[in-house]
Amino acid sequence: MTDHDHQRERQISGAAKKDARQDRLKRALRENLKRRKSQARGRGEVAGSGVEDSSGHRGEIKPGT
DSSP states (O other): OOHHHHHHHHHHHHHHHHHHHHHHHHHHHHHHHHHHHHHHHHHTOOTTOSEEOTTSOEEOOOTTO
């Protein structure tokens, strides 16, 4: 094999590694979303209801604040 052939082989294997990593991350993200939805359902929370601050605590909406 020539150097060009070796370089081409590395590019292909690099692309395959990148694709495998993307697939793994995609699956992990999907599983995380499923887990979070399940947890929210278990707590009886409905998406978009109430006001939530950056710490995740829900509070009342107070007029004038």
